[in-house]
Amino acid sequence: SQKIEQNSEALNIQEGKTATLTCNYTNYSPAYLQWYRQDPGRGPVFLLLIRENEKEKRKERLKVTFDTTLKQSLFHITASQPADSATYLCALDVGYSSASKIIFGSGTRLSIRP
Amino acid sequence: NAGVTQTPKFRILKIGQSMTLQCTQDMNHNYMYWYRQDPGMGLKLIYYSVGAGITDKGEVPNGYNVSRSTTEDFPLRLELAAPSQTSVYFCASSAAETGELFFGEGSRLTVL
Numbered sequence: 001s002q003k004i005e006q007n008s009e010a011l012n013i014q015e016g017k018t019a020t021l022t023c024n025y026t027n028y029s030p031a032y033l034q035w036y037r038q039d040p041g042r043g044p045v046f047l048l049l050i051r052e053n054e055k056e057k058r059k060e061r062l063k064v065t066f067d068t069t070l071k072q073s074l075f076h077i078t079a080s081q082p083a084d085s086a087t088y089l090c091a092l093d094v095g096y097s098s099a100s101k102i103i104f105g106s107g108t109r110l111s112i113r114p
Numbered sequence: 115n116a117g118v119t120q121t122p123k124f125r126i127l128k129i130g131q132s133m134t135l136q137c138t139q140d141m142n143h144n145y146m147y148w149y150r151q152d153p154g155m156g157l158k159l160i161y162y163s164v165g166a167g168i169t170d171k172g173e174v175p176n177g178y179n180v181s182r183s184t185t186e187d188f189p190l191r192l193e194l195a196a197p198s199q200t201s202v203y204f205c206a207s208s209a210a211e212t213g214e215l216f217f218g219e220g221s222r223l224t225v226l
Binding site for chain 1: 118145147149155156157158159162164170172173204206208210212213214215216217218219220
């Protein structure tokens with residue numbers, strides 16, 4: 001069965017440093033991978049999508065890489081701020097046809113200390 | 115623009131009771147999803163739908179049923195509620211072209 005692993009349950013870093021979160025998957029070759037942010041008591045919010053033919057994607061202080069050989073995505077937040085503290089989830093489309101069956105990893109809880 | 119709306123926000127059920135969680139979206143999205151999230155965990159896909167009249171099982175479908183009679187609505191039915199179904203339930207929708215999911219605010223269900 002498809003499996004998505006986010007390597008750290010929690011990550012605690014100093015403000016201003018770069019946070020790097022990892023998402024690994026097995027038994028599938030997704031056409032794209034997504035990252036979401038979730039604050040306590042709220043639904044996840046979409047951040048970035050990266051397709052299988054894209055190596056890297058950027059949005060402001062966020063950067064995502066996608067290595068389909070390693071079956072891994074890295075999510076970076078540069079110049080981190082306390083407001084970046086949240087849980088970050090990666091998601092894959094594991095549907096076998098045109099259907100969009102999106103499953104999530106367990107998330108990494110990121111804490112940025114001042 | 116309301117986006118994805120879920121009702122109720124909170125509900126307490128007794129073991130064996132049944133209920134329906136409502137989800138509606140006003141973005142004309144074809145794809146809709148139900149997830150559950152247990153404390154400190156990620157989201158698990160219960161059921162999803164790629165359009166009106168079409169539904170399919172996700173990772174954890176047992177104990178749940180869905181229907182999709184219109185593009186806007188995707189209700190989730192719990193039959194014979196069990197304590198293991200205590201969770202926060204999220205509904206989401208997406209346009210086929212982008213894949214980006216838009217989530218509702220969640221429905222917190224407790225089964226006692």
